[in-house]
Amino acid sequence: MARVRTTVSRLETPAQASASDSERRRWSIAWLLPLILGALVAGATLPVVLVGYMGTQDVASRLLRDRGDLLVEAVVTPIEGLLTPVSEAMDGASEALGARRGTTGDPLQLGSFVESLLAANRHISGIALVSLDGSMRRWSRDGERQLLVDDDGLQFRQELITKAAGGRSGTWSSPFVSYASGEIVITYRAPMRRDGSLLGLLTASVPLNGLSPRLSGLGSEFGVVPFVLSNRLDIVAYPNMNAAPASDDTPVELPTIHSIGDDVLAAIWSAPRPTTTVKALHQAQTHWTRVNERSYTYFYRELPLASDAKMVAGFYVSSSTTERERWMASIVVMIGLALLVVSILVSRLVARSLARPIVSFGDASRAVGELNFTAPDLSRWNASRISEIASTARAFSRMAAALASIRRYIPNSLMRRLIDLGDQSGRSQVREVTVLFLDLEGFTEFSRNRRATEISSYLNGIFSQAGPLVEQYGGTIDKYLGDGLMAFWGAPIEDEKHALRAVECALAIADTLSIHLRARKDVGSDGCRVRIGLHSGDVVVGDLGYEGRTDYTIVGDTVNQAKRTEESARGILPERLAVIAVTSRTVSLAGVTKESHFLRELSSKQSCILERAASR
Structure with missing residues (x-):
């Protein structure tokens, strides 16, 4: 009992637990562990999703950029491939014509030069030579030759000559629609110079319809x-x-x-x-x-x-055709977030599965704290694949079984009261209490020549009815004395009505055991008679013993007087199966009167027999 006393005295009382809860907020591991695991998963996943989003967005942006550059280049390349060779050829031809004296004035030489130029550049549809006066000679690929002197385009050609005089290199015209062929055409104008002086313009027409x-x-x-x-x-x-x-x-x-x-x-x-x-x-x-x-x-x-x-x-x-590239980053984020949600849900399930045994251990601990040693059922965790959970469940089950075994030797009411009092419970002090002794009169004769199992069964039948009544009326069973028991009221919890509760408990025990003993006699079984003695007074109450073995008990003359009071009822009212002897001190403290109870004084004048008024 000493070791149990030491343990239970350190447990938190309900008031202490309430005070602790008010001082600090407590967190339930059933949702705290999933929250922590979810936060860890989110903390590990979100940076990856963010990096993936930024990387995918950058890749998609680069893909769109490169695709745009390549396709623009694919549109531009045919144009440059068409026009660049023409401009280079015409620049070379104009330079050659300017360097060859007499060529521009000799129609045969000029015609031969132009025809070779047309043959070498298949994209050119026609070549023209514009003189300084605005007149123009034109050669077409089909061999047609024209000389235009005073026509509608004279003024325009003169303006071109004026512009060419101020420039050094050839230029392209704006694209236009040829009214003769209906084709979209662009012309290149290369100025011819000799010794820095302008001789004219060499132009080439390039159709763009292709x-x-x-x-x-x-x-x-x-x-x-x-x-x-x-x-x-x-x-x-x-x-x-x-x-x-x-x-x-x-x-x-x-x-x-x-x-x-x-x-x-x-x-x-x-x-x-x-x-x-x-x-x-x-x-x-x-x-x-x-x-x-x-x-x-x-x-x-x-x-x-x-x-x-x-x-x-x-x-x-x-x-919409580029949505796949543009949405790629968003898709990565959505997939990442979906995986994050799945991961959090999975981690929540894992965390809850890990928290479930801890919650069960907590429930079991509370049950043990309430002295309910049969409630903790941790058998399902004994087979857990997690070794720590399985070993903890087995150890807790063994502890609960051990406490359940110890509880048979310690009254529940005493344990609860000692827990409520905490460290103050074992301190020795003088306290007024009421002591009850119960004894079986004639037990020695009854037990002679009987088997031990029959004797223990008889005693357990008596005590199984008397013991719960003591706890029901707020008493504490101090010890079992072979064929009797000792109980007291008023400690460890102070109770002003200790005497009244003891009297009521004694009457209840007498009534209950009378019925029990009469039932045995009715079936032909012999038995004993119950004597109960009550006395009230001061005692020393607290822990008595040594470090290895301690009992919470009471000592003092009040205890001895209660025992003598019980013994004083020996042989009194032999027809009664249960008799109660109570001292005048207890009668006074309990407020017992002749109107409510039957009192018969004993020869000692210090005690009397107590019965219910209805039983007279």
């Missing part, structure tokens, strides 16, 4: 709409654009972005918005706009031509 079919194939292959613009508005090349019909006298204008019937191309320069999902292109430019509630992205760059017009080549594409 660009549109090439753009059609490019657009079909890559799902884009390529274009070539002049002065931002006029269309030079566009998929499936046909040549204008030839006209001898009516000029034909280039189609514009507003007349071609393409609303998206027409909106290229209206409300442009900078793109944020595409990195800056290496050579081209890009922007996007909305047309008919849909967004389109434009990629383009200016052609590096010395020209009267600013030419722009590029393509546009529906933003």
Whole structure:
């Protein structure tokens, strides 16, 4: 009992536990552990998702940029491949003509030179030589030759000569529609000089209608709409654009972005918005706009031509075709977040599975703290694959079983009261209490020649009814004395009504055991008679013994007087199966009166027999 006393005295009382809870907030491991694991998973996953998002966004942006650069280059390359050789050939030819004296004045030599130039450059449809006076000789690929002196284009040619006089290099004209062939044509004008003086202009006409079919194939292959613009508005090349019909006298204008019937191309320069999902292109430019509630992205760059017009080549594409690249980063984030949610849910399940045995251990600990040693059922954790959980469950079960065994020797009421009192419970002090002794009269004769099992069964039958009544009425069983027991009221918890509770308990025991003993006699079994003695007075109460073995008990003359009071009832009222002797001190403290109870004085004058009034 000493070791149990030492343990239980250190347990928190309900009041102490309540005070501790008020001082600090407690956290339930059933949700704290999932929260911690979830936070760890989130802390480990979110940076990865963020890095993945940024990396994927960068890769997608670079892919779109590189794709835009390559496709713009694919649109520009045919134009440069068409025009650059012509400009180089014409620059060389103009320089050669300027250096050869007499060639420009000899029609045969000039014609032979031009024909060889046409043969060497298959993209040129015609070559013309403009003199300083504005007259022009023209050679076409089909062999036609013309001399134009005073025609409608004279003034225009004179203006070209004036411009050429102030420049050093050749230039391209703005693209235009030839009224003769209906083709879109661009001309290159190379000035001829000798000794720094201008001799005239050598021009070459290059048809551009072949660009549109090439753009059609490019657009079909890559799902884009390529274009070539002049002065931002006029269309030079566009998929499936046909040549204008030839006209001898009516000029034909280039189609514009507003007349071609393409609303998206027409909106290229209206409300442009900078793109944020595409990195800056290496050579081209890009922007996007909305047309008919849909967004389109434009990629383009200016052609590096010395020209009267600013030419722009590029393509546009529906933003929906680039959604996969643009959404790639978002998809990575969504997948990452989905994995994060799954990871958190899994970690929550794992954490809850880990917390469940801890919660069970906590519930079991509370049950043990309430002296309920049969409630903790940890058998399901004995087979846990986690060794610490399994060993803890087995150890706790063994502890509960050991405490349950010890409890048979220690009254529950005493243990609870000692726990409530804490460290103050074992301190010795003088206290007024009421002591009860119960003895079985005639037990010596009863036990003679009987088996031990029969004797213990008889005694347990008596004590199993008397003991719970003592605890029910707030008493403490001090010890079992062979064929009797000793109990007291008023300690360890002070109780002003200790005498009254002891009297009521004695009457209840007498009534209960009378019925029990009478039932045995009715079936022919003999037995003993119950004597009960009560006395109230001061005692010394507390822990008595040594460090290895301590009892919580009471000592003093009050104990001896209670025993003598019980013995004073020997032979009194032999017809009664249970008799109660009580001292006048106890009668006075309990407030017992003749109206409520029957009192019969004994010869000692210090005690009397106590019965219920109804039993007289």
